Amino acid sequence: MPLIVQKYGGTSVGTSERIRNVARRILETQRAGNSVVAVVSAMSGVTDSLIQLAQEITPQPTDREMDALLATGEQTATALTAMAINALGGHAVPLTGWQAGIITDSLHTKAKIHDIVPSHIHEYLQKGTIVVVAGFQGQTATGQITTLGRGGSDLTAIAIAAALKAELCEIYTDVDGIFTCDPRVVPKAKKIEVIAYDELLEMASSGSKVMQSRSVEFAKKFNVPFEVRSSFNNNRGTVVKEETPGMEDVVIRGVSVEKNQAKVTISHVPDRPGSASHIFNTLSETNVVVDVIIQNVSESGTTDISFTINEDDLEKMGPALDSAVAAIGAGKVAKRNGIAKLSVVGIGMRSHSGVAAKLFEALSRGGINIQMISTSEIKIAVIIDESLAAKAANLVHDAFHLEN
Numbered sequence: 001m002p003l004i005v006q007k008y009g010g011t012s013v014g015t016s017e018r019i020r021n022v023a024r025r026i027l028e029t030q031r032a033g034n035s036v037v038a039v040v041s042a043m044s045g046v047t048d049s050l051i052q053l054a055q056e057i058t059p060q061p062t063d064r065e066m067d068a069l070l071a072t073g074e075q076t077a078t079a080l081t082a083m084a085i086n087a088l089g090g091h092a093v094p095l096t097g098w099q100a101g102i103i104t105d106s107l108h109t110k111a112k113i114h115d116i117v118p119s120h121i122h123e124y125l126q127k128g129t130i131v132v133v134a135g136f137q138g139q140t141a142t143g144q145i146t147t148l149g150r151g152g153s154d155l156t157a158i159a160i161a162a163a164l165k166a167e168l169c170e171i172y173t174d175v176d177g178i179f180t181c182d183p184r185v186v187p188k189a190k191k192i193e194v195i196a197y198d199e200l201l202e203m204a205s206s207g208s209k210v211m212q213s214r215s216v217e218f219a220k221k222f223n224v225p226f227e228v229r230s231s232f233n234n235n236r237g238t239v240v241k242e243e244t245p246g247m248e249d250v251v252i253r254g255v256s257v258e259k260n261q262a263k264v265t266i267s268h269v270p271d272r273p274g275s276a277s278h279i280f281n282t283l284s285e286t287n288v289v290v291d292v293i294i295q296n297v298s299e300s301g302t303t304d305i306s307f308t309i310n311e312d313d314l315e316k317m318g319p320a321l322d323s324a325v326a327a328i329g330a331g332k333v334a335k336r337n338g339i340a341k342l343s344v345v346g347i348g349m350r351s352h353s354g355v356a357a358k359l360f361e362a363l364s365r366g367g368i369n370i371q372m373i374s375t376s377e378i379k380i381a382v383i384i385d386e387s388l389a390a391k392a393a394n395l396v397h398d399a400f401h402l403e404n
């Protein structure tokens, strides 16, 4: 019997009525002649409320306890979903991440999956039972509960589909698929029919949080094609798969916007080997992820270095950066939040020229100043003022005619 792995996100299981809707869809899939493993997220808002509760207890809860707490959100949704299936006359069992055999490393709150030992899942499937697995969680080899980073139920679904060699992996969410830009930002955004892993990976890691970027990385590594679609209708969604030759004909697949960024500028950095290395080594020890970096032309032996980070990391980075700046004898540090990154992504960029010119022209028409630019083989990103991000996304979307 073909095996289908389905994942239902937080909004899709957000109320008891929506859980019943999900249960009906799962049962229909089984009745069409398939074995089904359903991965569910916590009901929408639950993970955020749990984080809030923890903050009320202590401003710095330990990561291990956070994982023990956050994992409960998915367990609730799993039990309710299995109950709903059983109430409709089906036969389902809820499994936690560890019951499902998901083994991770011990990096609490963003653990990586090491292995999946799906013996329980197999036993239930063989009996014709629907297996409902709690997303976003696993356990270490020594039995500690871990979670897989925000949005991690996507990763659970992809990893289980890979481990069980599923025929099909479907990611059900609250939009019809992956759009040319977040439809909440660009109302004219259009559903993409097919997208390559690399394109979605660039979009997901630059603000299009429709899929967790680590889950896309995993899908690419183990070649797990999947479809992103809506749990509210039966429309076809977006197929995500390996790149095929025709895909390069489309120059730009989509636009991403990432808000809540901050820009840090260090002036008068001594222009000699080791300066940048000292600054960024110090930052890496604080686990702050640095994104775009630019260094100016050197004048009279010193230069300016600017970089962007997540706004939330500004405070955490402060003391380490100050000590690095003092150690190398650099000048002042200027910090600015309210920054956004806008990226255009497409594998067609490799074989088409003029993409950067068109992007810059669209922004200039809107009077939007570009503060930094970064490029990769299939992406051009600009750093702009956060208050202009939505306007910029709409202008750029129009300029590349992505609505057609």
Ligand code: ADP
Binding pocket: 008, 009, 010, 011, 012, 041, 151, 172, 173, 174, 175, 177, 178, 179, 180, 181, 182, 183, 184, 207, 208, 209, 210, 211, 254
């Ligand atoms: P789920 O709870 O199902 O995991 P998410 O909230 O994580 O759902 O992801 C779906 C949301 O992603 C959509 O509601 C949409 O606002 C947002 N999104 C951001 N970028 C895109 C995009 N390019 N295409 C579709 N949705 C996007």
Ligand code: ASP
Binding pocket: 009, 010, 041, 042, 047, 048, 073, 135, 136, 149, 150, 151, 152, 153, 154
């Ligand atoms: N509940 C988790 C979160 O809100 C995981 C997920 O929804 O995928 O991030």
Ligand code: MG
Binding pocket: 009, 151, 154, 209, 210, 211, 212
């Ligand atoms: Mg999600």
